[in-house]
Amino acid sequence: MTKRTDDQPIHADFYSTETIAPSHRQAWLREVIGREYARVDIEPPTDQPLFNEMTIHHWSNLRLSAIRSNPLGLRSLPGEPDSASQDAYFAVLLLDGRYRLRQHGREAFPQVGDWTLYDATQAHRIDCPDRFAKLLVAIPRPLLRARLPGVEHCTALRLPGEQGLAAVAGALARTALAQAATLKADETALIAEQLQDLLVKAFAELRPARFELSASRAAALDRAKRHIESRLADPELNAARLARELGLSARYLNDLFGAENTSLMRYVRERRLARCAAELRAGPPACRNLTAVALRWGFNDMAHFSRVFKQRYACPPRDYPAGADDTF
Numbered sequence: 047m048t049k050r051t052d053d054q055p056i057h058a059d060f061y062s063t064e065t066i067a068p069s070h071r072q073a074w075l076r077e078v079i080g081r082e083y084a085r086v087d088i089e090p091p092t093d094q095p096l097f098n099e100m101t102i103h104h105w106s107n108l109r110l111s112a113i114r115s116n117p118l119g120l121r122s123l124p125g126e127p128d129s130a131s132q133d134a135y136f137a138v139l140l141l142d143g144r145y146r147l148r149q150h151g152r153e154a155f156p157q158v159g160d161w162t163l164y165d166a167t168q169a170h171r172i173d174c175p176d177r178f179a180k181l182l183v184a185i186p187r188p189l190l191r192a193r194l195p196g197v198e199h200c201t202a203l204r205l206p207g208e209q210g211l212a213a214v215a216g217a218l219a220r221t222a223l224a225q226a227a228t229l230k231a232d233e234t235a236l237i238a239e240q241l242q243d244l245l246v247k248a249f250a251e252l253r254p255a256r257f258e259l260s261a262s263r264a265a266a267l268d269r270a271k272r273h274i275e276s277r278l279a280d281p282e283l284n285a286a287r288l289a290r291e292l293g294l295s296a297r298y299l300n301d302l303f304g305a306e307n308t309s310l311m312r313y314v315r316e317r318r319l320a321r322c323a324a325e326l327r328a329g330p331p332a333c334r335n336l337t338a339v340a341l342r343w344g345f346n347d348m349a350h351f352s353r354v355f356k357q358r359y360a361c362p363p364r365d366y367p368a369g370a371d372d373t374f
Contacts, residue, residue, distance in 0.1 A: 108185050113181075118172075127166070
């Protein structure tokens, strides 16, 4: 993927079986899907050539993929994700053809215009018996689990796309895809945030009723995360200040984040590191101003920044590779 600044157009990754010799297409497609989405076994069509093409747009904290294919079956392989691209939930908007998704003992048959969702890290099976087209929105798994408690109950269910937020999300995704070549980085970041918000709220309607009991906690956690995101650049940000600004106790905030196996200030640090890593990914090491990046995201102690960055990414910030694939 070509890197760019905020005022440059977006460049997408494109993969097509048409560029590969027919005898090598199945192995090649399995490798690409495994790298970009999930490790799978492929069941190619028996009565026509294996054809699949993918255009992948990397937009802020999600990826938007347009996929066209001849009939295809996919069965996930067991094992932990070995890249950030695999550690994701995939929201699928069916554009053409038929699609069956199975996961967690459930089975979904979305119609054209409908959405469905699956966890790429968990066992799943996808069957498309006809030529099909779909739009895939990849959202980092930790991010969606934080925004949508109980998301594991939303997979392999049909989310009708003809009305409400699901319809709005579908229209936005299709329009964004059609306009992708004209959009700049800051514009795609805005669209990514809006699309993510719409999908979170739309899929939340599929959760069992018992999650309504914790709706107030989920709303408080979401509000806290949004506020933290807007204040990451403030080096004086601390638990007491956040509690005061949010009108909640520090103990309650830590309890909210404790449900996700973290704490309030560990979450702040992780978000700052993610922001720094995103900037470092955008350009070659020779062009980096590490001090400026660290200060921009609230780190005012370079020794501390280097130490926690290395702990998180297994290399010092000066050596972090451009284009590295990591959950934002």
